[in-house]
Amino acid sequence: MRMTHIERTDLNLLGPLAALLAERHVSHAAELAGMSQPAMSRALQRLRDTFGDELLVRTPGGYRLTPRAERIQRQLGAVMPRLETLFAPETFEPADAAEAFRIAGTDYASVFVPALCRRVFRDSPHSTLDFGRWHDGVFEDIERGLVDLLFYATRKPSPGLRSEHLFDDRFMCVMARDHPLAHRPRLTLDDYLDSTHVIVATVSGRQTAIDNLLDQLRRPRTVGLSVPYHSVAPLAVPGTLLIATLPHRIAAEHASNPALRTLPAPQEIPPLRYHMSWHPRLDNDPAQRWLRDTVRGILAEPSP
Template structure:
């Protein structure tokens, strides 16, 4: 039996036409071939498959039993092969895709409500799986374990990134904290006063809080981590009744402030804002479902 690599796949279309038309001339016309060319194709097919395929009968050509079985196989196989070589179409309304995203609890909180509303409105059969952020998450995306990352900062190659939004930082402190009492809420705390405090740090990667700690370390002025927690929500929860300072994305700090219990003040100007992005592996560039999701996320953030 011939192996697939030894078979001339250019014979596949003539084979299908011959078995469906059961006539050399009609098969040739169907494929815009000359009759001699189709006759030669039939001879090659007979040699390759070891079967006559078409035999003359009282009413014209008839299929051999082997040809009947091949014709039935081609009815199933050819539509699948055509799908392989034609552009894939994604219909959200009819799809049942599973989208795997990863981000910190902050980026999930920014996206989840508005994004999920749009996903389920447009593609009710699809599912969204959010996984936690951890120190090997970029490698997970590279190895195909997660489809899309939503994060602050930049992603390493070979991942591609698209900027989504920019967010400044604020400090969440207890209402009786010295920073809350001594500073006007509209005025950023000085770096010196900030560094004199005890801090609750969100462990984004390797015990550091990404942009915040990189900015301070670049100045040679690292802060003291009195408490380290895995989530932004845990940092906010640690503040009431303590001397701790939680440095959080501004909108997140405002959302988690409790009037009379905690206060939000602008973070030192030296920390600056953070650009948030979504990142993915280049193999997903042209995946229609993934492109739909990326466009949906960009639109959700832009209009949110």
């Protein structure tokens, strides 16, 4: 959109113009605008050249506005408050805001997202929160502006996004209580790889936090069952020889199940590193900064 008249105009003259039309006196206008009297006189001359009009005309009773100046003053009364709002720093008042926050992640996020929902609805009751499912194109969704904040496990955050490490969570092996390895205090990597596994397929049909590491060791595991959710994996274990490898925060939810036994994963499998990521264009958005601060605050609180 081309705006020919604005491009030829020094917008710094708007303040002096408003002061001159309001005060109708160069010295008084200079004081109102915080300028020297000579600087205001120069501004008046530039404004006269810009508008092709005298704007202020000296009379025996003082300066009077020309008809053009009166019309400009009426228009400024509508324009200046809008410009002030346009250039004022943005603020976010959660209690009054009605934001539509869009987050995404695997169901592992259930370890803290319910608390996030409660906090958002408590502090920003008019806002909404959409928790989208994880899928292979979720990073493209961030690029397209369809997701504001993404929660995921990775050891190498996406270089095109802002990323923040939230916490680590060690892996546990969940198996049937009568599994041949259930009596062990901890599994060795050989025991682990000799077993058949249920995996949580997070990216391209793989449980990448574990399988990428095993690929580096050139020792892939045998997959007997693939499920889309962390919450499903432990339910598939009883009555089978399957082993589900889950973050401790998920495995702990099944600790009281008498049909299951939980053991630490082999020491070669490092903890899961959990991150939140967002597009750089959201760095300074007040609402998004508040949402990220809310996530940090929840995770900083002691676990119940």
